[in-house]
Amino acid sequence: xxxxDPRGAWMSGALVVALMAxxxxxxxxxxxxxxxxxxxxxxxxxxxxxxxxxxMALSYDAVLADLYWIRAVQHxxxxxxxxxxxxxxxxxxxxxDLTTSLDPRFNVAYYFGSTxxxxxxxxxxxxxxxxxxxxxxxxxxxxxxxxxxxxxxFVHYWWRHDYAQAAEWFQRAGxxxxxxxxLAQLAATTLAEGGNRQSSRLLWQExxxxxxxxxxxxxxxxxxxxxxxxxxIDQLFQIVGAFQQRYGAxxxxxxxxxxxxxxxxxxxDPTGVPYRLEAGSVALGEGSRLSPLPREPQRLIQ
Amino acid sequence: MADMRIIAHVAINVFxxxxxxxxxxxxxxxxxxxxxxxxxxxQLTAGQDVKIIKDLGLAAIGTxxxxxxxxxxxxxxxxxxxxxxxxxxxxxPLGRREFILGKYAGLALTLLVxxxxxxxxxxxxxxxxxxxxxxxQKSVWAAPALDAGMLRAVALxxxxxLLVTAIALFFSTFSSPFLSAALTxxxxxxxxxxxxxxxxxxxxxxxxxxxxxxxLYYLLPNFAAFDIxxxxxxxxxxxxxxxxxxxxxxxAYIALLLTGSVLVFTRRDFK
Amino acid sequence: MDAIRTEDLTKHYRVGFWRxxxxxxxxxxxxxxxxxxxxxxxxxxxxxxxxxxxLLMQLMxxxxxxxxxxxxxxxxxxxxxxxxxxxxxxxxxxYLTAEExxxxxxxxxGYPAAERRRRAASLLDxxxxxxxxxxxxxxxxxxxxxxxxxxxxLINDPDVVFFDExxxxxxPLGRREIRQLILxxxxxxxxxxxxxxxxADAEALCSRVAIVAAGRLVASGQLSELLAFQVRGWELVMxxxxxxxxxxxxxxxxxxxxxxxxxxxxxMELPASAAPERxxxxxxxxxxxxxxxxxxxxxxxxxxxxxxTGAQRSSxx
Numbered sequence: 001x002x003x004x005d006p007r008g009a010w011m012s013g014a015l016v017v018a019l020m021a022x023x024x025x026x027x028x029x030x031x032x033x034x035x036x037x038x039x040x041x042x043x044x045x046x047x048x049x050x051x052x053x054x055x056m057a058l059s060y061d062a063v064l065a066d067l068y069w070i071r072a073v074q075h076x077x078x079x080x081x082x083x084x085x086x087x088x089x090x091x092x093x094x095x096x097d098l099t100t101s102l103d104p105r106f107n108v109a110y111y112f113g114s115t116x117x118x119x120x121x122x123x124x125x126x127x128x129x130x131x132x133x134x135x136x137x138x139x140x141x142x143x144x145x146x147x148x149x150x151x152x153x154f155v156h157y158w159w160r161h162d163y164a165q166a167a168e169w170f171q172r173a174g175x176x177x178x179x180x181x182x183l184a185q186l187a188a189t190t191l192a193e194g195g196n197r198q199s200s201r202l203l204w205q206e207x208x209x210x211x212x213x214x215x216x217x218x219x220x221x222x223x224x225x226x227x228x229x230x231x232x233i234d235q236l237f238q239i240v241g242a243f244q245q246r247y248g249a250x251x252x253x254x255x256x257x258x259x260x261x262x263x264x265x266x267x268x269d270p271t272g273v274p275y276r277l278e279a280g281s282v283a284l285g286e287g288s289r290l291s292p293l294p295r296e297p298q299r300l301i302q
Numbered sequence: 303m304a305d306m307r308i309i310a311h312v313a314i315n316v317f318x319x320x321x322x323x324x325x326x327x328x329x330x331x332x333x334x335x336x337x338x339x340x341x342x343x344x345q346l347t348a349g350q351d352v353k354i355i356k357d358l359g360l361a362a363i364g365t366x367x368x369x370x371x372x373x374x375x376x377x378x379x380x381x382x383x384x385x386x387x388x389x390x391x392x393x394x395p396l397g398r399r400e401f402i403l404g405k406y407a408g409l410a411l412t413l414l415v416x417x418x419x420x421x422x423x424x425x426x427x428x429x430x431x432x433x434x435x436x437x438x439q440k441s442v443w444a445a446p447a448l449d450a451g452m453l454r455a456v457a458l459x460x461x462x463x464l465l466v467t468a469i470a471l472f473f474s475t476f477s478s479p480f481l482s483a484a485l486t487x488x489x490x491x492x493x494x495x496x497x498x499x500x501x502x503x504x505x506x507x508x509x510x511x512x513x514x515x516x517x518l519y520y521l522l523p524n525f526a527a528f529d530i531x532x533x534x535x536x537x538x539x540x541x542x543x544x545x546x547x548x549x550x551x552x553x554a555y556i557a558l559l560l561t562g563s564v565l566v567f568t569r570r571d572f573k
Numbered sequence: 574m575d576a577i578r579t580e581d582l583t584k585h586y587r588v589g590f591w592r593x594x595x596x597x598x599x600x601x602x603x604x605x606x607x608x609x610x611x612x613x614x615x616x617x618x619x620x621x622x623x624x625x626x627x628l629l630m631q632l633m634x635x636x637x638x639x640x641x642x643x644x645x646x647x648x649x650x651x652x653x654x655x656x657x658x659x660x661x662x663x664x665x666x667x668y669l670t671a672e673e674x675x676x677x678x679x680x681x682x683g684y685p686a687a688e689r690r691r692r693a694a695s696l697l698d699x700x701x702x703x704x705x706x707x708x709x710x711x712x713x714x715x716x717x718x719x720x721x722x723x724x725x726x727l728i729n730d731p732d733v734v735f736f737d738e739x740x741x742x743x744x745p746l747g748r749r750e751i752r753q754l755i756l757x758x759x760x761x762x763x764x765x766x767x768x769x770x771x772x773a774d775a776e777a778l779c780s781r782v783a784i785v786a787a788g789r790l791v792a793s794g795q796l797s798e799l800l801a802f803q804v805r806g807w808e809l810v811m812x813x814x815x816x817x818x819x820x821x822x823x824x825x826x827x828x829x830x831x832x833x834x835x836x837x838x839x840x841m842e843l844p845a846s847a848a849p850e851r852x853x854x855x856x857x858x859x860x861x862x863x864x865x866x867x868x869x870x871x872x873x874x875x876x877x878x879x880x881x882t883g884a885q886r887s888s889x890x
Contacts, residue, residue, distance in 0.1 A: 012565050019558040024520045026551035030527050031500055031519075033541040070498060311680045315666075322668040385664045390725055393630045393658035393735075394681040395650050571586065571633040 065103030072096050072109070076116045080123055089125035092116060096134055107145075110138040111216065114151060118159045128159035149173035150183060157190060157203065158294070167191035182206055201227050225270035226290050233293075236267055236275060236282045250280035308396055309404040316408020317415075320374060325412065328366050332420050335362055340427050352431055352447045353535055359424035360455055360531045366420070367413055367463040368490070374412070375470025376482040378405045379563075383572060398568045406471055406560060413463050421456050445537035454545055455534040461552035462528035466490060468559035469523070475566045493525030523555055574644045576733050576764035577606040577629070581638035584624055598624040600788045601638065606766055606781075608732075611759050613775035613782035613796070614768040621788040622768035623661050626737050630658050642733060654682065657726030661737040661768075663718060667711035671697055671721050674710065675728055682729050696724040701750060715742040723751065727758075734758065736767035740774055752777055784876070805871060807843040810864040811856055814839045818859035827852045838864070 072095035079089050096113040100106055114131035116124055132152055139148045153169030156162045167190040174183030186206070189199045201224065208220035239262050243251050247260070254277055257263045267275045273288040284291045320326070339358050379402070382388040392398065425448060432440075432447035445451065469489055473482035499519040527548050533540055582602040587593035599621040606612040616622050627633045629640055631647050640647045643655060665674050675693035676686075684692065697703045700720040705713070710721065719742045726734055739755075740748045755765050755778055769775060775782050775796060783793035792799055809828075814837050822828045822841075830842040843849055849866060857863065 012561060015561050016558065016565075019554055019561065022554040023551065023558060026547055026554055027520050027524055029547050030524065030544075030551050031497075033544045033547055034497065034527065067495065067498065074498070307683070308681060311677075315677055319666065319668055386660060386662070387664050387666060389627075389630070389632055389660035390658060390663060390665070390678070390722065391681075392632060393653060393656065394678060394729075395653040395683075396681050397650060569634075572627065573586070573633070 061102040065099050065106055065109075068095055068099040068102065069106065069109050072099060072113065072116075076124075087122070089116075092125055093127070093130045093134070097137075100134065100137060104138075104141040107138070110135055110148060111151065114155060115219075118155050120159070128155045131155050131159075144176055144178070146173040146176035146179035146183070149176060150179075153187075153190075154203065158200075163190050180206075180210065197227050197230065222289065223294075226293055229269045229284065229290050230293060232267070232269065233275070233282045233284075236277075239263070240277070240280055240282065244280065251277065253277060305397075305400055308400045309407055312396070312401060312404025313407035313411055316378070316405055317411045320370075320409070320412045325370060325374065326416065326419075328370065329416065329419050329423075332362055332366055333423050336423060336427050340431060352428065352443055355424075355428060355431060356452065356535045357531070359420075359427070360452070360459070360535070363417055363420045363424070363456065364459045364462070364531075367417060367459065368466060370416065371409070371413060371463050371466040372470050372483055372486050372490075374409055375467045376474045376479045376486065378409060378471055378474060379567065380474045380479050380482070386572075388572065399564045402471070402475070402564050402567050403560065406467065406563075409467050409471075410464055413467065414460065417456065417460055417463070421453070445535065449534070449537065451537060452534050454540070455531050457545070458528040458530055458548060458552075461549050462525060465523060465525075465528075465552050465556055465559075468556045468563075472559045472563045472566075475563045475570070489523060490525055493523040494529070495526070496522055496524040497526045524551070527551065574608060575605050575641075576608045576610075577604075577612075577640075577642055577766060579604055579625075579629075579638065579640045582625070582628060582635055582640050583637045584628060584633060585636050597788050599628070602785070602790055604783050604790065604793060606764060608764055609759065609762055610780045611755060611765045611778050612767070613779035614766060614785070615770065615772070615775055615782050616768075616785040616791075617770055620785045622770075622785060623737055624788075625785070626658070626660075626735055626768060629735060654729060655732045657729065657731035657734040659722045659726040659734070659736045659739055662741065663722035665710050665718070665721060665725075667709065670707050670709055671702060671713070671724075672706040674721065675725055678725050678728050692728055696727055697721075699727075699754070700724045701747075716744060716747055719743055720747075723754070731763065733764040733766065736765065738769060739767055740769065740771065748774075804845055804868045806845050806869040807847070807849045808865075808867045808869055809841045809843055809849065809852065810834070810838070810866075811841070811861040812836075812838040812864055814856060814861045815859055818856055818861065822852060822855065827855075837861075842869070 072092060075091050075095060076089060079087050079092075092113075096109060096117070099109045100113070103109075114135050117131035117134065118124065118126075118128040120126045132155055135148045135152045135155070139145060139152075142148070149169055150173040153166045153173060156169060157166035167187045170183050170187035170190060173179055174181075174187060186199075186202060189202060204220045204223045204227070208217050208224060239257060240251060243257055243260060243262060251257050251260075254263060254266055254274075258265075269275060269284060269288055269290055271289050273285040273290075276283045276285050284293065336355070336359055340355055382391070388401075392401065428447045440446070466486065470482060470486045473485050477485070496519060499515045499522075530540060530544075532538075580603050582599060583597075584599040585595050585597045588596045602621070602625060614622055614625065624633065628635050629642065629647055642652045645652045669677065672690075672693050675696060676689040679689035679692050694703070694706070697706045700723050702717055702720050702724075705717065710718065713721065719739075723736070723739065726736070736755075739751055743751060752774070755767070758765055765778075767774075767778075779796060781794060782796050782799070784791045784799075806829075819828075819831055819839065823831070827843065827847050828841045829844050832840045834840055841852075843852060853863065853866065
């Protein structure tokens, strides 16, 4: 073959295209088979001990921290999307631990990591205890970071329903330099009437206003909408009760309530999805972003 | 079609060069490391000695091979052009394509000899260790010491090294050795994190970023696929067809790089 | 059939990385070398000789124009079986011995092992390094490498050989041996195409020459026919020259200048019009003895200088 041989050039071009196609399809198959291979922990983690990892990372610890952070997010997101009923987030904490050991000031990893860990199944592993361990680790490196202390209080409040602990951590956060004034107020409210919607609303309003980034602020807005939905559901439940008292039977649909003059339109939640009415109880509609609604301790107590 | 006899003739000369340049001395280093480790670990004892020797042995086979593949691979063509020994060579009835393929085959042969000898040495050390333990002690091992399944990892290491060689050769047909080495090592490192690109679209919102990650995932050499060291050491199951698909993937990639090398090289002017 | 034929062979490339500018290495070279002749390709360094040879060996691809060897285009692998090439300042694998190198090259022609050994041994003897055949090439001097280079060019008994500066790196004895070798090749019917910047090599060997300067063909033909190289005069050195004889010769305008070397030994310059035989006879009759008689010609270097400045002038004007 010479440079001036057009037939040779065409054949080489065709060969290159064919080989590229083969590579892409084989890579596709390979990826599928790899996903089917059971052992991923070893590959994903390489090393489980954060101390050993820091030593081996030489001067690349920040880069490795980024890498493990991406893996943590992928592990969380991938498991969350998985339809496997027995899914487990068992690598989440080791990955976050490695990330924050390699780069102890990786603040996003503390914020999001603790949120991921605390989230209840099936959307998360439901490990608020580990979320607190992670945040306390961050607080050891940066003791003045009031946001971490606030976040610990938050985990106690929202996921563990331990209002005494929550109030204590909100207070501690409020005492740190640079902390906003409302933390002290929040601590007081939490201690006095922990767990009611009003104090929850106060908590989330502050997050929506001051959250570290947009994802957090969006999440806070969603939580506020949940609180609104819970108020609305209570109201609808009362209407259903009134209907039942008057007609002696539960309404079978919202139309029944409409015809009876109790409702002027189809009731929808704050995201626009209609509520569901089933055997006299009111629930969020199918596919609402707000479900599941948080557990309400007061209901259980009352 | 390419003349196989001529290719073999060039390849044997490359092998001869690597022997004369004392490349195979690395086998001595390998043996020393392996035996030294076996002795030291024997002193420590923890029941996991055989696993550690396997880890170390497989990692050393891959690392020594990688160094040979890169550092000889980048000089294969460049040295001939730079020192002008290629002038008299190409005036003989030897096509440029045969020259490239012969050079590649020669280094492949060198690497193969290397891996075979190292693997034999690894099994020898493992056999020695096997004899040191009672059946009861062996019961805690994840896999027997002389597990033939380990050869699957070795086979994929060979394909990986052949792919590294093809990358180094490709770069050396048009760039300097320093740049070729940097690019080859760079691709090797990136290729090991290739799997992280696969699920990238789950965590990014921008479709552009997701598309880019996906394109890179398919185009960059997926070196992580060739690493099944931990699976064989723990005797974990490997999906059926995994080996065949991965080997086919490696060979297709090598074929692409060699085609590219030939295309670049046949068009070059030697000024 | 002609051994070598080029038609408007042209090579230009861009030089410089940041601001590339075109550089014409060879400009429309057309020449023909007949089978069986020793052809000298002459020119100063940088004239385009090596470029031409690389184009003929397909180490470079021409920008335009054509080249044929033995009636086939240069890219043809069959052509390679019948030619030999010695690159300028050759270099070979220094980890091989001279013998191994030649056997390696012989293998590229597909000769069986015994034949490879026979050819390697006989050629190393021919170029005078038979005794060092088992020595690694890294221990070879420049002149020895040059001889290995000539041997490898002849490994296949070629019909046409291309030598790029075959005399470089050789001592006077070596140069004479190579000259003899080239004449032997010619006697066997082999066509020899060699480049040189030394006129004496061409005079001793060539039937025809081509002269290139600045990438262009300046002149070609038989050396003796090229006007520029005709005799401009003679230098006669004699001893025992008497002052009478000397003044007589001056008076006859047969010598234009005479420089005493020592005692009665003189270096005399004769004009081109003089017949050196008659001056020699006259002076010998007066008792002087001949030391040497040398024709004075324009040297290749003078010629090149004139051509190069001429080429520059024409390109500027």
